[in-house]
Amino acid sequence: MSVVRFAGIILLCFALLAACTGCWDQTELNQSSLVTGMALEPGNHSKYKVTFEVVNALETDPTKGGKGGTPTAIYSKEGNSIAEATQRINESLERMILISHIRVIIIDERLAREGIDQFMDVLQRNRYVREDVLVLVGKGSPASDFLRTVYARGQYAGYKIQMQVETYRKVYGGIPRSHLYDVAQVLLTEGRVLMLGAISISGNVEKSESIDSIKTIYPAAVVKMAGAAVFRGDKLIGYLSNEHTRMVMLASDYVYNTLFALPGSVNGSKSPGAVAVQFYHMHSHMHVRMDGKTPKIRLNVEGDGKITSLDQNIKLTTIKGYDKIEEMTREYVNKELQKTISYVQQNFGVDVFGFGQHYYRYHFRKFKPIAREWDSLFSKAEVEIDSNFTLRRPDLKTQKLEKDGIGP
Amino acid sequence: MTPSKINFVDMFAMQLVFLLSTSIIFGTPSVVPDSWLVGIIAFFPACLFIVVYGAMLSSQKDMGLYQLLEKAWGKIIGKAFVLVYATYFLYIASRNIRDMVELVMSTLLRMTPVPVITTLFVLIVAYATLGGIQAIARFASLVLCIVIMMLLTIGILLMFSSSLILEQMLPFLSKGIGPVVLSAFQHSIWFPYGEIVVFLVFHKEIGGAKGFRRLTLYAFLSACLILSVSDLIQIWTLGIEEKKYSSFALLDAARLINIANIITRMDAIIALIIMFGTLLKCAVFLFACTEGLMHIFKGKTGKYNFPLALLAGAFSILVTRNSAEHLTEGLTYVIYTLHIPLQLIVPLLTLLLLRIRYRKGEAT
Numbered sequence: 083m084s085v086v087r088f089a090g091i092i093l094l095c096f097a098l099l100a101a102c103t104g105c106w107d108q109t110e111l112n113q114s115s116l117v118t119g120m121a122l123e124p125g126n127h128s129k130y131k132v133t134f135e136v137v138n139a140l141e142t143d144p145t146k147g148g149k150g151g152t153p154t155a156i157y158s159k160e161g162n163s164i165a166e167a168t169q170r171i172n173e174s175l176e177r178m179i180l181i182s183h184i185r186v187i188i189i190d191e192r193l194a195r196e197g198i199d200q201f202m203d204v205l206q207r208n209r210y211v212r213e214d215v216l217v218l219v220g221k222g223s224p225a226s227d228f229l230r231t232v233y234a235r236g237q238y239a240g241y242k243i244q245m246q247v248e249t250y251r252k253v254y255g256g257i258p259r260s261h262l263y264d265v266a267q268v269l270l271t272e273g274r275v276l277m278l279g280a281i282s283i284s285g286n287v288e289k290s291e292s293i294d295s296i297k298t299i300y301p302a303a304v305v306k307m308a309g310a311a312v313f314r315g316d317k318l319i320g321y322l323s324n325e326h327t328r329m330v331m332l333a334s335d336y337v338y339n340t341l342f343a344l345p346g347s348v349n350g351s352k353s354p355g356a357v358a359v360q361f362y363h364m365h366s367h368m369h370v371r372m373d374g375k376t377p378k379i380r381l382n383v384e385g386d387g388k389i390t391s392l393d394q395n396i397k398l399t400t401i402k403g404y405d406k407i408e409e410m411t412r413e414y415v416n417k418e419l420q421k422t423i424s425y426v427q428q429n430f431g432v433d434v435f436g437f438g439q440h441y442y443r444y445h446f447r448k449f450k451p452i453a454r455e456w457d458s459l460f461s462k463a464e465v466e467i468d469s470n471f472t473l474r475r476p477d478l479k480t481q482k483l484e485k486d487g488i489g490p
Numbered sequence: 491m492t493p494s495k496i497n498f499v500d501m502f503a504m505q506l507v508f509l510l511s512t513s514i515i516f517g518t519p520s521v522v523p524d525s526w527l528v529g530i531i532a533f534f535p536a537c538l539f540i541v542v543y544g545a546m547l548s549s550q551k552d553m554g555l556y557q558l559l560e561k562a563w564g565k566i567i568g569k570a571f572v573l574v575y576a577t578y579f580l581y582i583a584s585r586n587i588r589d590m591v592e593l594v595m596s597t598l599l600r601m602t603p604v605p606v607i608t609t610l611f612v613l614i615v616a617y618a619t620l621g622g623i624q625a626i627a628r629f630a631s632l633v634l635c636i637v638i639m640m641l642l643t644i645g646i647l648l649m650f651s652s653s654l655i656l657e658q659m660l661p662f663l664s665k666g667i668g669p670v671v672l673s674a675f676q677h678s679i680w681f682p683y684g685e686i687v688v689f690l691v692f693h694k695e696i697g698g699a700k701g702f703r704r705l706t707l708y709a710f711l712s713a714c715l716i717l718s719v720s721d722l723i724q725i726w727t728l729g730i731e732e733k734k735y736s737s738f739a740l741l742d743a744a745r746l747i748n749i750a751n752i753i754t755r756m757d758a759i760i761a762l763i764i765m766f767g768t769l770l771k772c773a774v775f776l777f778a779c780t781e782g783l784m785h786i787f788k789g790k791t792g793k794y795n796f797p798l799a800l801l802a803g804a805f806s807i808l809v810t811r812n813s814a815e816h817l818t819e820g821l822t823y824v825i826y827t828l829h830i831p832l833q834l835i836v837p838l839l840t841l842l843l844l845r846i847r848y849r850k851g852e853a854t
Contacts, residue, residue, distance in 0.1 A: 443661055
């Protein structure tokens with residue numbers, strides 16, 4: 083190999099080093115900080131106040147442990163747009179912020195009442211904000227307070243809230259699926275209004291900010307799931323309780339796993355939760371048709387489950403016992419669903435179930451002329467619920483343990 | 491000179507990747523809700539190209555696009571046309587580079603100066619063309635594997651993250667069949683199908699008229715299938731309504747991948763697809779362009795490749811100011827001023843002239 087050739091190859095390697103490393107877009111880890119939560123509120127001086135929860139990476143190290151500092155720090159900035167406030171966050175923070183690991187976006191109630199459409203674009207447009215980030219409404223407290231609650235596990239508030247919401251939705255279904263793309267999808271389609279998850283705080287936030295507050299066994303403040311925030315268009319109009327939310331989600335086929343406590347009688351007296359049944363695979367289908375000016379809706383709910391608790395004496399060795407509990411479940415779910423539907427019809431008058439969306443997708447030509455007045459039609463809709471639950475097994479006991487008694 | 495025929499599979503792979511590369515991302519413009527149908531409808535008129543181009547190749551023995559043009563139109567006008575075609579190919583190459591740059595700039599690298607990316611990219615393209623069409627074709631099978639694997643991966647991952655909701659493709663034909671057919675004729679048959687005209691240059695490698703017809707039909711069918719599947723994946727994940735607002739719909743769909751919070755956001759896959767695809771497509775165009783210039787100006791093989799590649803790179807930056815201009819130019823002006831004349835009218839006239847001037851049997 084000649085010297086010239088050798089030198090040429092070396093030179094080429096250096097050229098590649100310089101050209102292929104992408105030096106312009108580098109971000110040093112020790113010059114940037116991850117953001118895990120974001121809270122949006124109306125500002126005092128400007129239009130918005132944006133609060134970021136920035137991770138203090140040293141304190142969250144699980145192996146070495148921290149030096150006793152807080153795992154996160156909260157920074158707020160006011161600005162006339164969310165983008166401006168975000169870009170100007172460095173007026174108080176020294177590191178560059180990386181927003182791609184953001185977990186929750188909490189919208190203040192006051193802002194939600196004015197309409198969320200005015201600021202959603204920045205979140206949807208940004209390539210770094212994940213599409214499955216949770217968008218929640220903070221009920222009762224300023225949005226930034228939710229990020230100021232410290233938890234005993236040494237984790238940041240944003241992560242805790244996200245996990246809590248997802249787990250709660252998975253095991254009980256009392257909160258709507260409110261990912262960022264769900265917002266866009268609902269706002270763009272017809273015949274369904276937006277529902278976002280709502281969270282509230284119980285306890286003292288002022289105390290909860292300090293790291294000392296987690297050294298007690300009972301946390302000073304806890305973020306709680308508070309059902310759903312119902313929107314008309316893009317404006318918040320009210321809240322649904324966790325129970326109602328679960329029924330709405332069940333009707334629109336978003337609940338797969340839940341538990342019903344069925345009323346029955348224990349020892350002759352009435353008991354609200356005499357039998358508990360757990361369902362693992364729930365599905366619902368809807369059929370919508372118009373009868374003149376009233377929508378006729380048929381809702382089919384199906385479920386597959388087991389009996390979790392039984393305070394009433396029903397023999398589960400007999401087919402009759404199963405039939406009885408299934409019948410009780412059917413009655414209970416039908417009643418609760420009917421209650422939720424008429425509650426929504428009377429109090430909100432907007433279609434949170436997506437009946438209209440179903441009609442829009444499957445009967446587009448019939449839906450087209452009534453698209454504008456759908457919500458008012460919905461509040462007069464007649465819903466017929468037809469549920470079909472199958473209980474498969476009794477877990478480990480065939481009936482409630484009870485002394486049989488001997489002799490007469 | 492004996493025609494150096496390439497492996498049929500390689501050639502097919504090259505045509506397929508050529509058809510897929512940028513259109514898989516930009517694909518069917520979402521002017522109508524049922525955009526997946528547009529691709530399927532566009533396939534049938536697109537077969538007209540196969541008929542016309544096949545007839546052109548079969549009218550004369552062993553002649554490519556450039557030779558045919560010269561033969562039909564005479565020395566001077568023919569050469570002018572050759573030059574026009576060469577420029578046209580270079581222009582499309584530069585537009586494709588711009589497509590790639592747009593995607594890379596808005597997803598991966600934001601601060602890196604555009605000229606740096608473009609220059610590095612076109613140098614690779616030029617290098618790829620140095621080996622001739624055989625080298626590009628051999629490279630194509632590899633790219634095809636990557637593209638199809640990636641697309642399948644995206645589909646499967648989306649399925650497992652339960653993001654594919656079939657219901658979202660409804661309502662079906664909400665605006666009627668008219669706009670769908672119109673869109674097929676306005677956009678989809680010219681891009682990507684019409685761009686197959688560039689393969690007329692490689693008549694020898696492609697195996698003459700017979701080979702061309704067979705190959706292109708298969709490639710069109712496969713491309714139509716894959717593009718429709720890709721369109722359907724986009725619609726199933728994003729929904730008809732949201733897809734309309736997406737600048738890169740497939741990328742937006744890939745962002746929704748989330749499997750147990752471990753495998754999330756596979757949008758780098760999309761960048762890989764478009765980079766490899768564009769590399770191959772640009773190489774084909776650039777090679778066709780250099781062939782054209784060599785036909786007119788003569789010269790040593792490999793003399794034009796690097797200057798032309800740099801020219802295409804520079805042109806990709808200069809051609810439009812922003813992405814809106816880029817898209818408008820691509821979807822309206824280019825179609826009416828370049829695609830329709832050069833993909834349909836000139837070939838038709840050439841075919842006519844060839845038929846009139848050289849009757850069958852008295853070929854010179």
